[in-house]
Amino acid sequence: MNELNVDFGDRSYPIYFRHGAEQELVERVLGEARTGRAIVVSDENVSHLYAQSFVERLRQCGLNTALFAIRPGEAHKTLDTVRAIYEQAIQFGIDRETPIIAYGGGVVGDVAGFVAATLLRGLPLIQVPTTVLSQVDSSVGGKVGVNLAEGKNLVGAFHQPQWVFVDTQHLSTLDRREIRSGLVEALKHGALGDARILETLVHHGHELQDGHLQHVGSLIAQAITVKAAVVARDEKDRGERMVLNLGHTLGHALEMGTLSPALRHGEAVGLGLRFMQALSVNVLHLSRAAEERLSQALDAVGVPKHWGRYVNETVLDRISLDKKNQGDTVRVIGLRDIGDPVIMTMSLEEFKDRLVALAALDAKEEHREGK
Amino acid sequence: MNELNVDFGDRSYPIYFRHGAEQELVERVLGEARTGRAIVVSDENVSHLYAQSFVERLRQCGLNTALFAIRPGEAHKTLDTVRAIYEQAIQFGIDRETPIIAYGGGVVGDVAGFVAATLLRGLPLIQVPTTVLSQVDSSVGGKVGVNLAEGKNLVGAFHQPQWVFVDTQHLSTLDRREIRSGLVEALKHGALGDARILETLVHHGHELQDGHLQHVGSLIAQAITVKAAVVARDEKDRGERMVLNLGHTLGHALEMGTLSPALRHGEAVGLGLRFMQALSVNVLHLSRAAEERLSQALDAVGVPKHWGRYVNETVLDRISLDKKNQGDTVRVIGLRDIGDPVIMTMSLEEFKDRLVALAALDAKEEHREGK
Numbered sequence: 001m002n003e004l005n006v007d008f009g010d011r012s013y014p015i016y017f018r019h020g021a022e023q024e025l026v027e028r029v030l031g032e033a034r035t036g037r038a039i040v041v042s043d044e045n046v047s048h049l050y051a052q053s054f055v056e057r058l059r060q061c062g063l064n065t066a067l068f069a070i071r072p073g074e075a076h077k078t079l080d081t082v083r084a085i086y087e088q089a090i091q092f093g094i095d096r097e098t099p100i101i102a103y104g105g106g107v108v109g110d111v112a113g114f115v116a117a118t119l120l121r122g123l124p125l126i127q128v129p130t131t132v133l134s135q136v137d138s139s140v141g142g143k144v145g146v147n148l149a150e151g152k153n154l155v156g157a158f159h160q161p162q163w164v165f166v167d168t169q170h171l172s173t174l175d176r177r178e179i180r181s182g183l184v185e186a187l188k189h190g191a192l193g194d195a196r197i198l199e200t201l202v203h204h205g206h207e208l209q210d211g212h213l214q215h216v217g218s219l220i221a222q223a224i225t226v227k228a229a230v231v232a233r234d235e236k237d238r239g240e241r242m243v244l245n246l247g248h249t250l251g252h253a254l255e256m257g258t259l260s261p262a263l264r265h266g267e268a269v270g271l272g273l274r275f276m277q278a279l280s281v282n283v284l285h286l287s288r289a290a291e292e293r294l295s296q297a298l299d300a301v302g303v304p305k306h307w308g309r310y311v312n313e314t315v316l317d318r319i320s321l322d323k324k325n326q327g328d329t330v331r332v333i334g335l336r337d338i339g340d341p342v343i344m345t346m347s348l349e350e351f352k353d354r355l356v357a358l359a360a361l362d363a364k365e366e367h368r369e370g371k
Numbered sequence: 372m373n374e375l376n377v378d379f380g381d382r383s384y385p386i387y388f389r390h391g392a393e394q395e396l397v398e399r400v401l402g403e404a405r406t407g408r409a410i411v412v413s414d415e416n417v418s419h420l421y422a423q424s425f426v427e428r429l430r431q432c433g434l435n436t437a438l439f440a441i442r443p444g445e446a447h448k449t450l451d452t453v454r455a456i457y458e459q460a461i462q463f464g465i466d467r468e469t470p471i472i473a474y475g476g477g478v479v480g481d482v483a484g485f486v487a488a489t490l491l492r493g494l495p496l497i498q499v500p501t502t503v504l505s506q507v508d509s510s511v512g513g514k515v516g517v518n519l520a521e522g523k524n525l526v527g528a529f530h531q532p533q534w535v536f537v538d539t540q541h542l543s544t545l546d547r548r549e550i551r552s553g554l555v556e557a558l559k560h561g562a563l564g565d566a567r568i569l570e571t572l573v574h575h576g577h578e579l580q581d582g583h584l585q586h587v588g589s590l591i592a593q594a595i596t597v598k599a600a601v602v603a604r605d606e607k608d609r610g611e612r613m614v615l616n617l618g619h620t621l622g623h624a625l626e627m628g629t630l631s632p633a634l635r636h637g638e639a640v641g642l643g644l645r646f647m648q649a650l651s652v653n654v655l656h657l658s659r660a661a662e663e664r665l666s667q668a669l670d671a672v673g674v675p676k677h678w679g680r681y682v683n684e685t686v687l688d689r690i691s692l693d694k695k696n697q698g699d700t701v702r703v704i705g706l707r708d709i710g711d712p713v714i715m716t717m718s719l720e721e722f723k724d725r726l727v728a729l730a731a732l733d734a735k736e737e738h739r740e741g742k
Contacts, residue, residue, distance in 0.1 A: 035697055079450065086525070087521065096697065120525065121516060121528055122529070122607070143492065145492060148458065148461060149458075151461070157488065157528060236493070327406035327466055327468075
């Protein structure tokens with residue numbers, strides 16, 4: 001597969017899957033920048049590796065291109081970063097046809113996407129995701145936004161890109177931890193809708209972590225296919241799309257918590273998936289076989305076996321602030337089987353009680369194993 | 372007419388026209404706030420006059436309601452104000468069903484609307500406009516946003532309200548300058564699509580300015596009907612909606628310029644309409660009769676006869692930054708006749724040349740009259 005269409009009616013868009021195709025990307029951007037200008041948003045790391053030379057090539061082709069390299073990491077996914085880009089973009093000179101190209105990982109895509117959603121009330125957005133995480137997940141579906149001190153992704157918009165350009169050659173410069181973190185989201189998509197993904201991860205997860213990426217192309221295409229189908233059916237996250245939050249209620253709370261060293265997004269979601277698995281066994285009677293398959297896949301991408309000891313007061317407070325809550329009601333995603341997610345509604349209190357109880361069980365088990 | 376439907380397909384919404392109907396507004400908000408919470412955004416002036424007592428009544432009915440009163444005036448239509456509301460709203464406790472009620476004039480509607488468009492990626496918005504300007508214009512059509520130091524409305528979104536509640540009793544506390552400023556936008560809608568509005572203004576403009584508002588109800592309904600029809604045909608401002616910018620290219624530049632004392636929005640647009648009239652005579656051969664009718668209407672709502680001396684270097688620089696520009700091309704609205712607007716495309720340079728030439732003519736005429 002080298003192209004996938006994300007179906008949003010008259011705003012449908014393609015995802016291109018490539019390996020080592022910078023020249024094609026240059027040509028596509030030139031075709032998009034109808035008024036002679038473009039803005040590339042990247043981070044300092046990706047800028048050195050790829051974005052600077054990419055921007056040079058655009059300029060050599062006569063395109064007036066600005067490059068804004070933000071500081072890397074989730075800590076800079078803020079309104080201050082967005083405001084700095086607004087101001088630089090206005091000073092550079094833009095019109096409503098000027099495309100914003102998000103060249104980087106999930107943080108770059110979220111920040112640049114929010115700028116594109118709001119500057120001049122909306123500019124064309126092009127996603128060039130360069131990490132496993134952004135390639136399998138965040139670059140598709142149109143969710144963009146930033147964090148507030150009070151929580152992750154509390155401010156944002158739905159802004160669909162013109163197209164997404166997935167070039168797996170970008171993955172060759174990722175470190176092991178980053179790859180693992182991204183594979184967790186691929187795993188999540190497997191659990192939600194494609195058992196082949198879990199199969200691939202169980203058999204090749206260790207090689208993938210080591211940077212042997214020969215299986216990555218099809219894995220990424222499979223994972224993104226699951227996501228594209230879900231978001232196309234529910235663009236604004238009012239129903240089915242919620243299933244993509246599998247593992248994310250606890251995951252977000254852990255990621256924003258006070259853990260030191262901080263967890264990456266995928267690492268936090270991995271622990272959230274361990275909890276979700278326990279909850280699904282508990283409430284939805286998830287079968288032993290499915291449980292086993294999930295465990296193997298989580299092991300294979302390097303998610304720690306135990307998660308219970310991370311659940312503390314700060315984490316519980318974060319969960320109360322989760323934007324997926326409705327008043328005092330939580331909607332949390334469980335699995336009845338691989339490929340059969342369920343939206344469970346329970347009171348915030350019940351959810352926290354179950355979380356605390358399962359965390360205590362898990363911590364006890366870890367303690368026993370540690371003896 | 373006591374209700375008008377704005378047609379956006381499955382996101383259509385009603386505008387209610389009322390006079391002294393706070394009890395009905397309380398009941399409608401109670402019906403909207405399904406998860407037991409609501410946020411009212413107002414400004415310090417409107418808060419003292421109306422919003423505080425309104426919020427008290429909601430609380431007496433058991434609705435957990437927060438009131439955020441921003442500082443009044445265009446100078447506070449900023450990202451800082453938006454950020455302060457984000458933080459207070461999160462601390463108050465919200466979910467995705469919590470409505471944001473914009474209770475005030477255009478600044479309140481724009482700021483609260485942008486918060487509603489972006490907080491938790493979108494909350495239900497209710498517009499309760501309390502000025503002539505916001506009742507005839509800004510509360511309908513979904514444009515929300517804030518200013519940057521570099522220009523007006525450079526950051527924003529399209530976010531349609533659930534409904535709009537126009538209560539003309541709110542107008543009784545406006546000062547003369549504010550009423551005049553609002554009547555200019557009603558006049559603009561008349562020029563674009565309903566000659567009856569110009570007729571009413573010519574005959575009753577002076578009484579209206581003096582606060583004799585018996586003609587306001589039908590005037591507001593007529594003006595908003597013109598706007599609703601235009602925005603329904605072009606929600607995202609890619610084509611016809613542009614005609615609503617009649618008078619606004621120069622108007623925005625004057626408003627953001629360094630004039631002292633600063634002009635109100637409608638005052639600046641009024642001067643912009645004088646220029647547009649001259650340009651239309653010049654380029655589109657607007658008839659003498661139409662020119663005369665427009666002049667009378669502008670006189671009747673208190674717009675100064677002369678505008679040329681306001682055009683200086685700062686104003687010209689502002690025009691170059693206008694977000695309606697496309698590269699070096701400007702699209703500016705002229706009139707071929709009352710009710711027959713034309714989108715004219717010209718180079719930025721040509722536009723500025725014409726502006727400077729017509730401004731010089733007008734200034735010379737003012738000088739001659741002054742002798």
